[in-house]
């Protein structure tokens with residue numbers, strides 16, 4: 089049976105999986121969601137024996153039903169190959185009573201690689217399937233990690249161009265260097281004078297700009313999105329939750345059907361939504377623990393039922409979570425509204441006009457699987473230091489926010505027994521300065537790459553290839569613009 093996708097804002101906008109991937113965002117600004125979440129009807133004893141790639145096929149074929157077996161297997165094999173520096177793709181590390189699911193072994197050492205290494209293949213396959221003649225222009229706003237992962241995924245992919253906007257002063261030095269040194273004639277990187285939310289809003293505006301779309305079409309281009317609003321990113325992210333559960337079971341850590349908790353350091357709500365979908369497919373997940381940094385909109389939302397972005401935007405040591413509008417939350421809102429597009433659209437209009445909305449008591453009841461909390465900058469640094477001192481294991485600030493929130497969860501609920509997976513979303517090498525400063529302030533005076541070598545020494549881990557690559561790389565992108573100029577920059581890149 090063909091699985092269809094509908095817009096969260098308009099029940100009448102119904103498309104196939106490949107069409108949803110191609111479009112990214114629905115015409116009305118809504119997000120595509122599957123009309124039903126498929127069941128994972130395979131015994132755990134079988135899943136326990138599967139490789140990452142095999143697990144990916146079993147999960148993805150249940151969502152992307154208009155892809156043939158051959159197409160899907162080709163996409164998976166091309167994505168999850170030796171670009172990853174471990175054959176397991178997503179290994180689990182047991183440290184201090186929790187299981188860290190390392191999602192940073194791909195080309196750009198952040199979890200975005202898990203989805204963005206496959207998205208270009210899904211997208212070009214979808215384009216062929218739908219007889220798209222235009223060249224696809226990937227337009228992306230990034231808080232640091234998506235940009236580089238998307239650039240790496242799409243660089244030199246035939247029939248595509250990629251344009252990335254990032255907040256000029258809102259990403260780590262290593263993140264910026266990774267992006268501005270990106271090779272590939274089809275890649276464009278632009279810093280904006282503004283924060284991530286402004287970049288994301290600017291990009292969303294371009295997506296719904298009809299005049300721009302017409303100009304693009306006349307010149308043989310059409311937009312698509314690599315942001316986590318694209319269902320083609322969400323589906324591959326479900327895979328590693330299934331895989332992690334299967335591995336815990338295979339290794340005898342959990343009994344069959346024993347429930348686990350999952351902690352996710354959250355920004356745009358994509359990663360934790362994938363965990364929610366995994367739970368809905370039948371993975372025995374008890375609590376979904378949503379960890380925020382000082383931009384704690386989601387914590388406030390889970391504690392009050394009110395989503396309110398009217399607050400000061402904080403720059404933290406976990407920049408990929410410096411977000412006040414978590415786009416993917418809309419998919420959860422739609423769901424707890426009883427798949428009611430009208431009800432969801434009304435709340436999203438309120439968000440657009442007033443910057444806030446409140447959900448009903450009935451909707452709140454459906455959030456009982458979620459637990460939200462946050463970690464301050466000081467707490468985050470303390471988590472990094474203490475875990476290192478206790479175990480020698482070094483984690484990045486995003487993962488540390490999750491670990492800090494997990495401690496709060498245990499203290500608050502008394503639940504110390506449930507085995508818990510913490511999504512480890514970036515390599516500490518991507519945020520070397522914050523990590524090393526947290527471990528010992530004496531590192532404050534060292535320069536970036538000296539710190540990289542020192543981190544490698546004290547953590548006893550090799551410097552990842554992604555970092556070696558940029559050590560001496562040339563800056564190839566130096567465009568900086570104002571938020572209002574974003575559409576003009578796009579026109580100038582495309583020469584239209």
Ligand SMILES: *Cc1c(COP(=O)(O)O)cnc(C)c1O
Pocket residue numbers: 198199200233234316353354355356357358359360408409486487513514
């Ligand atoms: C993107 C990102 C996050 C946040 O993930 P969302 O899916 O946006 O919630 C957390 N940590 C790192 C390192 C990231 O790159």
